[in-house]
Each structure stands twice: as C-alpha cells, then as structure tokens.
Amino acid sequence: MVQRILCAALAALAIPAHADQFQATGGIFNGSDYGSRYVGAGGNAPLTSQALGEVVDGGHLAFDAFGFYNSGVGSLGQARQVELLGGNVFRFFDTFTNTGTTAVTTTLNFFGNLGSDGDERVSHSGGGLIVSCTDDGTSQCTAQPVLALVSGNNGLGQAALTPDRYNVRYTVSLAPGQSLSLLNFAFLASDADGPTAADVSLAQATGLALLSAPRLEGLSPQQVASIANYTLSPVPEPANWMLALAGLAGIGLWQRRSRRAD
Amino acid sequence: MPIHKHDAAESPLDATPDTSVTDRRSVLRGAAGLSALALGSGLVGMESAQAASAATTSFAIAVLPDTQFYSRYATTDEGQQFQAHYGSTPFAAQTGWIAQNAVAYNIPFAIHLGDVVDQQGKPNQWAVADAAMKQLETAGVPYAILAGNHDVITDYDYHQPSDQNSGTDAQRNLANEPYLKWFPASRAARQATFRERDSSGFHEYHLFQAHGVTFMVLSLSWRISDAGIAWARSVIARNPSVPVILANHQLLNIANDGVSPLETDYGLMLWNRLIRDNDQIFMTLNGHHHGAAHLRKFNDFGNEVHQMVVDYQMDYQGGNAMMRLYEVDFTNNKIDVMSFSPWVVQKPKATLNQFDFAERTEAGNRFSIAINFKKRFAGFQRFKPTLSVNGAPILPRVRTDLLANYTEPAVVAPVPPADVNDFPSVAETYAHWRAPAGIAEGQVVQVGDVLPDVAGGNDMRRAALSGPAQVGDVVWSTDRHRLSSAAGSVRFQNTDKTVKRLNAFLTAAGASVNGRSFWNGYTVEAFVKIPANWDATKHAWCNMLGRQGNRGNVPGGYQGGDPEASSVLFAISSLREVQWEVVPASNARNAQTNWSGEVIRNTWFHVAIVNDPATATTTMYVEGAPVLRNVANAATGTRSQATPLPWILGAGWWDGVLDDGFFGSIGELRLVGKPLPADKWLTARRS
Numbered sequence: 036m037v038q039r040i041l042c043a044a045l046a047a048l049a050i051p052a053h054a055d056q057f058q059a060t061g062g063i064f065n066g067s068d069y070g071s072r073y074v075g076a077g078g079n080a081p082l083t084s085q086a087l088g089e090v091v092d093g094g095h096l097a098f099d100a101f102g103f104y105n106s107g108v109g110s111l112g113q114a115r116q117v118e119l120l121g122g123n124v125f126r127f128f129d130t131f132t133n134t135g136t137t138a139v140t141t142t143l144n145f146f147g148n149l150g151s152d153g154d155e156r157v158s159h160s161g162g163g164l165i166v167s168c169t170d171d172g173t174s175q176c177t178a179q180p181v182l183a184l185v186s187g188n189n190g191l192g193q194a195a196l197t198p199d200r201y202n203v204r205y206t207v208s209l210a211p212g213q214s215l216s217l218l219n220f221a222f223l224a225s226d227a228d229g230p231t232a233a234d235v236s237l238a239q240a241t242g243l244a245l246l247s248a249p250r251l252e253g254l255s256p257q258q259v260a261s262i263a264n265y266t267l268s269p270v271p272e273p274a275n276w277m278l279a280l281a282g283l284a285g286i287g288l289w290q291r292r293s294r295r296a297d
Numbered sequence: 298m299p300i301h302k303h304d305a306a307e308s309p310l311d312a313t314p315d316t317s318v319t320d321r322r323s324v325l326r327g328a329a330g331l332s333a334l335a336l337g338s339g340l341v342g343m344e345s346a347q348a349a350s351a352a353t354t355s356f357a358i359a360v361l362p363d364t365q366f367y368s369r370y371a372t373t374d375e376g377q378q379f380q381a382h383y384g385s386t387p388f389a390a391q392t393g394w395i396a397q398n399a400v401a402y403n404i405p406f407a408i409h410l411g412d413v414v415d416q417q418g419k420p421n422q423w424a425v426a427d428a429a430m431k432q433l434e435t436a437g438v439p440y441a442i443l444a445g446n447h448d449v450i451t452d453y454d455y456h457q458p459s460d461q462n463s464g465t466d467a468q469r470n471l472a473n474e475p476y477l478k479w480f481p482a483s484r485a486a487r488q489a490t491f492r493e494r495d496s497s498g499f500h501e502y503h504l505f506q507a508h509g510v511t512f513m514v515l516s517l518s519w520r521i522s523d524a525g526i527a528w529a530r531s532v533i534a535r536n537p538s539v540p541v542i543l544a545n546h547q548l549l550n551i552a553n554d555g556v557s558p559l560e561t562d563y564g565l566m567l568w569n570r571l572i573r574d575n576d577q578i579f580m581t582l583n584g585h586h587h588g589a590a591h592l593r594k595f596n597d598f599g600n601e602v603h604q605m606v607v608d609y610q611m612d613y614q615g616g617n618a619m620m621r622l623y624e625v626d627f628t629n630n631k632i633d634v635m636s637f638s639p640w641v642v643q644k645p646k647a648t649l650n651q652f653d654f655a656e657r658t659e660a661g662n663r664f665s666i667a668i669n670f671k672k673r674f675a676g677f678q679r680f681k682p683t684l685s686v687n688g689a690p691i692l693p694r695v696r697t698d699l700l701a702n703y704t705e706p707a708v709v710a711p712v713p714p715a716d717v718n719d720f721p722s723v724a725e726t727y728a729h730w731r732a733p734a735g736i737a738e739g740q741v742v743q744v745g746d747v748l749p750d751v752a753g754g755n756d757m758r759r760a761a762l763s764g765p766a767q768v769g770d771v772v773w774s775t776d777r778h779r780l781s782s783a784a785g786s787v788r789f790q791n792t793d794k795t796v797k798r799l800n801a802f803l804t805a806a807g808a809s810v811n812g813r814s815f816w817n818g819y820t821v822e823a824f825v826k827i828p829a830n831w832d833a834t835k836h837a838w839c840n841m842l843g844r845q846g847n848r849g850n851v852p853g854g855y856q857g858g859d860p861e862a863s864s865v866l867f868a869i870s871s872l873r874e875v876q877w878e879v880v881p882a883s884n885a886r887n888a889q890t891n892w893s894g895e896v897i898r899n900t901w902f903h904v905a906i907v908n909d910p911a912t913a914t915t916t917m918y919v920e921g922a923p924v925l926r927n928v929a930n931a932a933t934g935t936r937s938q939a940t941p942l943p944w945i946l947g948a949g950w951w952d953g954v955l956d957d958g959f960f961g962s963i964g965e966l967r968l969v970g971k972p973l974p975a976d977k978w979l980t981a982r983r984s
Contacts, residue, residue, distance in 0.1 A: 084595050085599075086595065100595070100598070148598050153671075200676055
C-alpha cells in the first residue's frame with residue numbers, strides 16, 4: 036500500500052496546479068445542481084432524464100455532457116463517485132453490482148459528448164488514452180482545453196472517438212452478488228493565456244501518467260481492490276518514473292514560456 | 298452560483314435572445330473571457346457572415362393541433378355552427394392562411410397533430426377536413442398528417458407493455474379505417490417531401506429542406522405498434538445524418554396546474570423505445586392533451602430533446618382556429634414559438650368577445666427555445682446551412698401583418714354586486730337556491746338543514762346520510778364567484794364515486810317546482826367551482842343538479858339511452874366538461890345534450906343554459922360566452938315525471954337511488970321558466 040501511495044504521489048507531482056493553467060470547473064450534475072462532486076446512484080434524474088454525475092462544461096466548453104454510462108447497465112446496481120480532483124483531473128469511479136440471481140454478462144458503455152461539436156483533432160489514441168482537442172480549422176487547437184481521456188491500462192476498456200462522441204466499451208461478467216468497479220479519468224489542459232502546442236504535450240504526459248499510476252486518493256482499499264480496468268503495479272515501474280519525469284519536464288517548459296510572456 | 302440547465306432553456310419571446318444565458322457553457326465561456334469567435338470553425342464562419350450581412354437565416358413550420366371540433370361543427374349534421382355565426386370556418390381559415398402565406402413567411406412544411414375529425418364514422422366531418430387540407434395541396438405546401446384517437450375505429454389507451462397487444466395499428470382491420478380512405482398513402486405521395494409510409498399505412502415520413510439543411514418529419518399515428526416502432530427506427534437509420542422532428546398525437550401531457558409538463562405512459566414508452574437512443578430526434582410535437590406545455594429532456598447522448606404538447610380543442614369555439622408557427626432560427630440558435638388564430642382576425646367584428654384572441658401571449662404559448670444547432674446536430678452531421686443574405690425574422694412580420702387591421706374587442710367590465718340582493722329579479726323564477734346569510738366558513742351543514750329558495754316556496758334540505766357519507770362532507774363557505782351576490786356557497790367535499798360516498802339536498806315532496814316542465818323554455822344558471830384535487834377517477838360525471846325518477850318513465854315515450862338516469866343531468870364529465878342533458882318536454886323521446894369545453898379547476902365559473910322555443914335552440918354559456926357544442930333544433934323544456942318528484946342538488950340519479958355525487962362548490966342555482974338575455978342573469982345587477 037505504501038508503494039501505491041508513493042506511486043500516486045509521484046503522479047500528483049507530475050501534474051501540479053500550474054499558475055498558467057486554467058482552472059477547470061466542476062459542473063458535475065447531482066440531480067438538481069452542478070458542483071465539484073457527486074456520490075450516489077447511477078442512472079438519470081426524474082423527468083428530464085439528465086445523467087447523474089455527468090460533467091457539463093468542465094471549463095472552457097470542454098464537454099457538452101461527459102462521463103456517464105449510456106448503455107449496458109441494465110439490471111446492475113450502479114454507485115457513482117465523480118469528482119474534480121486537483122490539477123484539472125476529473126475522476127469517475129463506478130461500482131456495478133449484480134443484484135440478481137443469475138450471472139450477467141454485459142457491455143457497459145462509458146460515454147462522453149465532447150465540446151468540439153464535431154471539430155475534433157485527435158493527437159493520440161491507443162493503450163487506454165485518447166488525447167484530443169477542438170480543431171480550429173487549420174489543424175490547430177482552439178481555446179477549448181486539450182483533453183486526455185483515460186480508460187484503463189489493462190485492455191478491458193475499448194475506447195473510440197467518433198466524431199465528438201467518446202465511447203469506452205467494457206465487456207464484463209458478474210456472478211450473482213458480485214461487484215466490480217471501473218475507473219475513468221479526464222484531464223483538461225489549457226494555458227490560461229490561450230492554446231499552445233504545449234497543452235497537447237501536457238495532456239499526453241498527464242494521460243500516460245494516469246495510465247501507469249491512476250490517482251486513487253480518497254478511495255478506500257476496498258474500492259481500489261474492486262477496480263477492474265487497471266492493473267495496479269505494486270511498485271513504480273521504471274517507465275512510470277520516466278513518464279513522471281517527462282511530465283515534470285513539460286511543466287518546466289511551460290513555466291519558462293510563461294515567464295517570457297510575463 | 299451554478300446555472301441549471303433548466304433555467305436557461307426557455308425564455309419569453311419578447312426577451313432579446315441572450316447568448317450569455319441561453320447556454321450554460323456560454324455563461325462559463327463568458328466568465329472565462331473567451332470570445333465566441335474563438336470557438337469552432339463552422340460557427341466562426343457563420344457568425345462572421347451574419348455579422349457582415351445582419352440577415353436572419355430562418356424558416357417556420359406551421360403546426361395544426363387537434364382540429365376535431367372544427368371538422369365536426371362545420372357539418373350540416375351539427376347545424377354548421379361556424380358558418381351560421383361567422384360566415385366562415387376555422388379549419389379552412391387555418392389551412393387557407395398557410396396556403397396564402399407560405400412563401401412570404403418561408404414556411405416549407407406543415408404538420409397536423411391528429412384528431413383530424415371528432416367522430417371517425419361521420420363522412421361529413423372527413424369531408425370538412427378533406428377540403429381544408431386540400432388547400433395546402435393546391436398551394437403546394439407539403440404537410441405531414443397522422444391519425445389521432447378520434448380518427449381510428451378502436452380507441453384504447455396505452456398504460457403498460459401488454460397494451461401493445463390491443464388497439465394499435467397492428468390489430469386494426471385496415472380496410473375499414475376511414476383515415477386510410479380519406480388520407481391514404483397515395484394522397485400523401487403527391488407531395489414532393491413524402492418518402493414512405495409503414496406497411497399499415499398509418500405512419501409516414503417526409504424530408505424537407507430549409508437553407509440547405511434537410512429535416513425529417515416522422516409522423517406517427519395513434520397508437521403505434523411494435524412493428525411501427527421498428528419501421529420508425531429503420532427510417533431514422535436509413536437517414537443517418539438528418540435531424541428529426543417527431544410528430545405524434547399523444548406523448549406529453551399537462552399537469553393539473555395547467556402549466557407543467559406531465560409524462561404519459563405512452564410517451565414514456567416512445568421515449569424508451571424510440572427517442573432516447575436516436576440522437577437525431579431533437580424535437581417532438583403532440584396534441585391530444587388539452588393545453589400547452591414544454592419539457593426539455595436529455596437523451597442517451599446528453600443532448601436535449603424538446604417535447605411540446607399543444608391542443609386548444611377545449612377552448613372557445615373548439616380552439617378558435619388557434620395554431621402555431623415554430624420559427625427555426627439558425628442565425629440566433631433558437632426556435633421561437635407563436636400561437637395565433639388566422640380566423641379571429643377574419644370574424645365579423647360584432648361577433649368578437651372577450652374569448653377571442655388573435656394571438657395567445659402567455660408563457661406557455663409564446664416562448665423561445667435556445668438550440669445551438671451545430672452543437673446539437675454534431676453527432677450526425679456537419680451543420681453548414683446556406684446563409685440568407687436578406688432574411689428577416691419571421692414571427693414579428695407575421696404578428697404585424699396579422700394585427701394590421703384587427704382591433705381587440707372592447708370588453709365591458711362586469712360590476713361586482715353591491716349587496717346580497719344585487720341581482721336581476723325575474724318574475725318567472727321557479728326556484729333560486731343560494732347559501733343563507735350569516736353562514737361561517739367551514740360551518741357544517743347538518744342533515745335536514747335548509748338550502749333556501751329565495752324566490753320562495755321550494756327550499757331544499759340536506760338529505761339523510763347513506764353509505765360512507767359523513768355529516769362533515771357538506772359545509773357552508775363564504776367563498777363565491779366575484780359576480781355572485783349570494784352570501785357564499787355550499788361545498789361538497791370527500792366525494793368518492795368508487796365507494797359511493799355522496800351527499801345531496803332535496804326539495805320537499807310537494808314542492809311546486811317538482812312538477813315544472815318548462816313549456817315556455819328555460820334559463821338555468823349556476824355558479825360552480827371544482828377544486829384543485831378534482832380527480833376523474835373519483836369525481837367524473839359528478840352531478841350538480843338532477844331530478845328524482847328514471848327518465849325512461851317520463852311521459853312522452855322516452856326511447857334514448859340510459860333510461861335509468863335522471864331526466865336532468867347537470868354534471869362535470871370525465872374530461873371536466875360541463876354537461877347539460879335533459880329529456881325535453883315537447884319531445885321526450887330522446888335526450889338532448891350541451892357540452893362545454895374543459896373547465897379549469899379551482900376557479901369559479903358561471904354557467905347559463907338558455908332554452909328558447911322561438912329559435913329552437915338550447916345554448917350553454919360559460920362565463921358569458923356561448924360554448925361550441927350546443928343543441929341545434931332544440932326541443933322545448935324538460936319533462937317532469939307524471940307524478941312529480943323532488944329535485945336533487947349535489948347528486949344525480951340512477952335507477953331509484955342517488956348517484957354520482959358532486960365534488961366542489963355551488964354558489965347559486967336558479968331555475969327560470971323562460972329564456973333570459975344576459976342582462977337578466979345572476980351575473981348582472983338589479984336595475
């Protein structure tokens with residue numbers, strides 16, 4: 036456990052709150068309002084059918100409606116813990132339980148409607164990470180944040196982005212009474228002074244860091260143990276160290292650029 | 298403070314569209330100091346072009362809610378009531394207006410929401426509808442049409458999945474359905490926009506273009522089968538990049554407050570089986586439920602689906618030809634809604650009264666919906682409309698032109714009573730029951746207590762309790778209609794027909810009014826209020842007034858239905874209509890019935906029914922306005938039994954016993970043995 040905490044701390048070091056990065060806003064729907072955290076059931080609000088725990092906006096038009104399961108849940112029980120962590124990272128922790136008397140095999144679809152409105156520019160896709168931004172029409176990112184969308188590191192999640200719809204398919208089997216949890220992240224990178232190429236690099240570095248060392252702060256050991264879409268390393272791998280260092284190096288680059296701008 | 302999605306969805310049409318509040322993300326964008334021009338290339342290009350031209354790129358869709366009473370009461374079967382009073386008819390006025398103005402106001406398409414006719418078995422009603430819709434065809438204005446519950450032979454409602462096994466298009470004998478004869482696929486196919494009907498022939502879809510954007514209108518008749526739903530899904534799948542407007546007869550309802558949206562079992566079935574996982578459906582329209590409401594829901598893709606219900610049929614003149622325009626405004630990312638009557642402005646000025654409106658402007662009838670079309674359609678198309686270079690907003694032009702030669706009718710404000718005797722006294726009054734002076738709010742009316750006849754001689758007394766009735770079920774109240782000069786009213790509470798809980802007042806056995814048959818006609822008046830919790834399951838067909846005795850026994854050889862019922866039914870129907878049904882004196886073979894539109898809960902209203910032998914009419918007035926569904930060729934009076942029997946206030950009669958107790962308040966009730974003009978009614982003042 037100590038090693039895991041160390042790993043998470045290193046990942047956190049890789050994505051410190053930077054003075055020149057914008058601050059994401061919660062926009063997490065809790066059934067009647069929008070805040071920075073939602074803990075409760077899955078599903079939809081009465082009457083309007085708006086998804087509980089979805090993120091609207093997230094800051095600078097990042098999302099139209101992001102981070103909910105729009106198919107496959109069926110009869111499974113669903114408990115959500117959605118929150119905006121420090122460093123512009125949204126974490127979606129969902130626990131599914133087979134409350135029936137027969138085994139259930141289903142494909143759960145984690146969904147996000149991105150704010151690009153179809154003008155998507157994907158710079159990285161694979162291995163549980165998609166990095167994307169809104170194309171301004173000249174193959175450059177607009178002022179909307181660059182997104183790092185992280186769906187797990189063990190291949191359980193199959194992620195795709197078409198055209199501005201983020202879908203991650205998780206095919207799972209649950210025996211009666213059995214539970215499992217799925218962990219998803221969305222990181223938003225946006226320099227407060229406007230889009231830079233470094234935002235893409237930061238998003239990619241942070242996404243890779245979250246893949247190798249997912250941020251688990253605030254989750255109980257039982258919750259962590261139930262995560263199905265990550266293989267959690269007992270000790271930091273050399274590659275993780277390298278990624279963390281790469282992230283720190285990236286921050287250093289922005290700091291230098293920012294100082295020049297000041 | 299966070300801004301809720303539902304706070305930003307709808308705004309009064311008069312409000313200048315404000316991009317800072319129409320979209321939550323826009324607010325946050327503004328807070329972040331970002332300009333709109335920094336967002337998305339498509340939008341950038343469009344906004345730049347608009348800024349340069351200042352033109353509006355928009356079009357309007359015309360929508361016709363339930364036309365059933367326009368079709369019915371324009372027929373000779375019903376005395377051609379519109380023609381007789383106004384020299385014109387509402388249905389033809391609606392489609393005529395669209396036909397004449399489609400080009401000027403850029404209306405590429407019209408939608409009929411069903412209940413084309415009121416009685417599907419009456420060819421004359423179909424003929425009225427046929428002629429009206431033909432005006433669109435002649436003018437080349439394409440339209441989608443669908444069958445409502447009144448347009449099909451079997452009218453079963455949907456409440457649960459097993460109901461799909463009865464009453465849908467799949468269970469009908471298609472060869473017998475009049476809708477398919479009057480509006481067959483071959484007729485629909487004459488329109489350029491038509492693409493296909495399903496195998497039953499009840500459901501159809503069209504594709505029309507506006508400013509280079511193709512839209513689908515998917516028009517589903519009541520009630521759609523499983524196969525019909527599968528067809529609808531396939532239609533959408535075969536047109537994967539097209540935004541869809543879904544037209545239905547039933548989907549959304551209106552809550553008891555008359556404003557809030559209320560979901561129906563049928564609508565939820567359609568939501569779960571068709572709408573929620575088809576992102577192309579961004580807007581639904583339906584009629585059937587009386588009133589207007591709007592519900593913004595979110596589909597499986599987190600996108601908005603705007604559901605709107607509108608149906609004016611229970612309003613004055615069966616809706617007074619009220620119809621809608623939906624202006625789809627690509628420039629300002631909104632849909633503006635206008636509800637207006639092209640008929641009211643044509644009516645002879647002398648016929649206009651306080652119930653005539655050229656436009657309905659309350660919030661539920663005039664509003665604006667924010668839709669960022671590029672964003673909303675992004676999942677299935679690249680939104681690239683052809684921008685107008687000189688377009689101007691449509692609805693303001695319609696409004697200006699509509700009202701150019703129209704003056705709202707001057708309404709004389711009624712005068713409240715000065716005292717309890719401030720009403721016109723009429724010599725031929727047979728009975729005038731009203732709450733006595735000195736009553737206290739909530740004071741229980743004891744069994745045997747008197748409801749006085751202020752005309753003299755025909756007092757009523759509270760009848761003995763029976764069944765589950767309690768003494769506290771009837772109380773005096775100081776609540777009354779603003780124009781009633783009585784001290785108050787009598788309130789019937791706790792009524793529940795499911796357990797036979799009812800209460801009543803009765804005249805004495807020898808009262809003179811018991812033997813009245815009204816051979817010179819009559820004027821019956823009442824002030825009535827039904828409470829907010831009036832519920833059809835407990836209170837439908839609750840009677841304000843009746844007479845003891847089976848109507849099958851009145852002299853004159855009654856041959857009509859329900860011979861066990863009273864010869865007078867003055868009741869509130871399951872649809873909250875006022876029903877006045879009597880066995881006339883001059884011809885007792887059949888009952889004759891007047892029906893009001895839907896009355897509003899928790900609101901006092903005055904009802905007058907005037908039977909005039911000189912004109913052979915029986916006319917019901919609600920709040921002073923004649924209702925639409927009156928009796929043509931009316932017989933005279935209402936026949937008493939050979940051996941006179943008491944009158945009943947607060948309940949009806951069925952085969953020897955009191956039945957269908959009233960739930961609500963009665964302020965005054967007066968029986969006069971001749972027709973009276975309005976200046977002699979209880980709403981007028983003594984001279």
